[in-house]
Amino acid sequence: MEIDALLRALEATGVAAAIRENESLFPWIESLHVLAITLVIGSIAIVDLRLIGLASLDRAAARLTSDVLPCTWAAFAGAVITGGLLFSSNAFNYAHNSCFQAKFVCLCLAGINMAVFHLGVGRAIAHWGASPQTTPLPARIAGAASLLLWIGVVAFGRWTGFTLHATPLVS
Amino acid sequence: MRTQALDRFCSWLEQTPLSQAIQSAGWVVPTVQTIHILAIAAVLSSVLMLDLRLLGIVGSDQPLARVTNRFRPVIWWTLPILLATGVVMIIGEPARALANPVFQLKMLLLLAAIAVTAGLHKDSRIIAILSLSLWAGIVFAGRWIAYY
Numbered sequence: 001m002e003i004d005a006l007l008r009a010l011e012a013t014g015v016a017a018a019i020r021e022n023e024s025l026f027p028w029i030e031s032l033h034v035l036a037i038t039l040v041i042g043s044i045a046i047v048d049l050r051l052i053g054l055a056s057l058d059r060a061a062a063r064l065t066s067d068v069l070p071c072t073w074a075a076f077a078g079a080v081i082t083g084g085l086l087f088s089s090n091a092f093n094y095a096h097n098s099c100f101q102a103k104f105v106c107l108c109l110a111g112i113n114m115a116v117f118h119l120g121v122g123r124a125i126a127h128w129g130a131s132p133q134t135t136p137l138p139a140r141i142a143g144a145a146s147l148l149l150w151i152g153v154v155a156f157g158r159w160t161g162f163t164l165h166a167t168p169l170v171s
Numbered sequence: 172m173r174t175q176a177l178d179r180f181c182s183w184l185e186q187t188p189l190s191q192a193i194q195s196a197g198w199v200v201p202t203v204q205t206i207h208i209l210a211i212a213a214v215l216s217s218v219l220m221l222d223l224r225l226l227g228i229v230g231s232d233q234p235l236a237r238v239t240n241r242f243r244p245v246i247w248w249t250l251p252i253l254l255a256t257g258v259v260m261i262i263g264e265p266a267r268a269l270a271n272p273v274f275q276l277k278m279l280l281l282l283a284a285i286a287v288t289a290g291l292h293k294d295s296r297i298i299a300i301l302s303l304s305l306w307a308g309i310v311f312a313g314r315w316i317a318y319y
Contacts, residue, residue, distance in 0.1 A: 002265050024318075031314040035215075035307055038208060042216025056241055059233070067230045071219060154212075155205045 007091040019089035026089065033082035037157070039075035041150045043068045051135050051143030061135060062125045090164070099163050103156035110149040117142040173270050181265035193263035200263055207256040213249045213312060217242035218306050221291055225299035235294060246288060273319045277312035280305055 010016060019025045050064050059067075077145035089093050094100045121138040128135050135143075182189055193199045223229035224238040224255045261268045284305035290298050 027315055027318045031311040034208070034314050035310045038212035038215045038217060038310060041209065042212035042214075043219070045213065046220065047215060058237060058241070059230075063230075063232075067220065071216075071223070071229075151205075151209060154208050155201075158201050158205045158208065162197075 003095070004092065007095050010091040012110070013088065015085065016088040016091070016092050017036050019085060026086070029085050033079060033086060036075045036078035036082060040079055041070055041154060043072040043075065044150055045147060047072075048143040048147040051139045052147075053134060053140060061128045061139075065125065093164055094160070097160055097164050099156045099159040103153055103160060105158060106149045106152035110146060110153065113142055113145050113149060117146075172272075172275055177270055178266070179218050181269055184262060184265040187262070190262050191310060193259065200260060203256045203259045207260070207297070210249045210252040210256065211313070214246050214253070215310065217245040217249075218291075218302055219286065222299035222303045224290070225294060226296055239291065243288075243291065250285075268316060271316055271319050273312050273315045275307055277316070280309045280312060284309060 011020075019029065046068050047061075047065055050057070050059070050061050056064050084115065115140070121136055121142070124136075125139075128139075220229065221238060221242045224231065224235060225231075231239060284302060287298055287302045287305060291302060
């Protein structure tokens, strides 16, 4: 299969081999990945909980979003780079691991959810003042969906470490 | 630090029915780790937002007390969750954590982070940078436990 050849080619690159063979490179990148992903999810959760109406009600949703989202995007860039490096070290096995696939599905659904929100109900975010504090129902649904999908990303990400039996042998 | 008493305690804990139950149920550790990471995400992001306000980078149009009231309770309420999930992981694999120098370092960083975070209402740039560095260090140490 063509994709498998591509995955093997990715594994054969110098960077991938270095991450695989150097003892401390993988944990360092992995630590950065965890740091980045906790900041992504934590900051998105701040927005999600505001949209649902559970937290930060004393700050207008638009204001809170512009406070938080630059951090989210910066951390997301870090998570993608470090995640890509980790993936490259063992691309074939990751791509064929069902937990990893589920993580990716959650990630894509979270992206679609976000796009639908921004192009739809989220366009009116500036009109949801600090008072009244409520957001429209579609915004609350989008917030809840985002929260659940990102929890899925973390859960399936962690499970990948326990189900991937090729190198490295650490969970 | 690794004493005989600590080793004995770890092997005793490992043999307790609770530890055995955690070890034999394969889903417990990944589930608890997931909750642990989500809780870390809540703490770290709250610390970040507070620190960015202290540094004058984000949300400077609102009083510091309001930002503190918004994010500090999250930090304090999440700590018990981190403690509880951490304890489950320790009971499941005592020696992996307790006798591990990285785990011991993580606990020292945690004590320092709690002390510094308690001072986060003060308008101090040093406290802001220090607390964020300490919490980031805790995340790093946490991941490195698996490799020592």
